Amino acid sequence: MKIDDAIEVVKPHLTQKRFEHTLRVRDTAVKLAEKYGESKLKAELAAVFHDYCKYRSLDEMERIIKMDPLPKDLLKFHHELWHGPVASILIEKEYGIKDNDVQRAIYYHTTGRANMSKLEMIIFLADYIEPGREFPGLQEVREVAETNLVHACWMTSKNMISFLMSKNAIIYPDTFYAYNDLTIRTN
Ligand code: DGI
Ligand code: FE
Ligand code: FE
Ligand code: FE
Numbered sequence: 001m002k003i004d005d006a007i008e009v010v011k012p013h014l015t016q017k018r019f020e021h022t023l024r025v026r027d028t029a030v031k032l033a034e035k036y037g038e039s040k041l042k043a044e045l046a047a048v049f050h051d052y053c054k055y056r057s058l059d060e061m062e063r064i065i066k067m068d069p070l071p072k073d074l075l076k077f078h079h080e081l082w083h084g085p086v087a088s089i090l091i092e093k094e095y096g097i098k099d100n101d102v103q104r105a106i107y108y109h110t111t112g113r114a115n116m117s118k119l120e121m122i123i124f125l126a127d128y129i130e131p132g133r134e135f136p137g138l139q140e141v142r143e144v145a146e147t148n149l150v151h152a153c154w155m156t157s158k159n160m161i162s163f164l165m166s167k168n169a170i171i172y173p174d175t176f177y178a179y180n181d182l183t184i185r186t187n
Helices: 003-013 016-036 040-049 058-067 072-076 083-095 100-107 118-129 138-145 149-166 173-186
Strands: none
Touching: 003 016, 003 040, 016 040, 016 118, 040 100, 040 118, 058 072, 058 083, 083 100, 100 118, 118 138, 118 149, 138 149, 149 173
C-alpha cells in the first residue's frame, strides 16, 4: 500500500490529536530509519498503522484476540495493551498488508519484547520521543536517540516501567522482557 493511501485509510479511525501524533511518529521513524539503516518504507508503513486500532471497541478487540492466534493472556491485562496486536492482524485481513517485519513492529510498539529487531526498536522509540510528547526525562532520551538506538530504547523501557510502577499498574511480561534484554544489549 502506498503511504498516502495508508494515511487516508487510518485517518477516519483516529481522533485529530491521535492522527497528528501518528504523523509525527511517521516523521520520527523515517529519520531513525535513515540514521540507523532500516527500510524507510517499512518504518513509514508501521508508523502510520501503529495506533490504527486505538479506538476500536473493547468488544471487537476482545473478539479478535479470542479468534486469532494472539496470546489470550492479553485479556487479563489492561486493554491499552490490545491495540497493537489487534492492528497487526487487522491490517492483513482488511488491507492485505502481509509483512512480518511491519506487523511485528506494530504488534510490539506498546510493550517491546526481548530481541527486538531494528524496525521494532525504531517504532517503539519513535512512539515515545515524537516531538508532541512531554514526559520527565524525555529530552535525554531524544539526545541519546541521535547516536544509540539500543540505549535510547533501554531508557524508554526503563522510564516506562518506572512510570507504570509509580501508578501501581500491572505490567505485562513482554514489557519486562524488553527491559532485561535491552539492559544486556546496552550495558
Ligand atoms: O498508543 P500510544 O498512547 O501512542 O502509546 P503506547 O501504545 O506505547 O502506550 C499506551 C499505554 O500503554 C501507555 O499509557 C503506557 C501503557 N503501557 C505500556 N506497557 C504497559 C502499559 N500499561 C500496562 N498496564 N502494562 C504494561 O506493561
Ligand atoms: Fe499505541
Ligand atoms: Fe509506546
Ligand atoms: Fe502511538
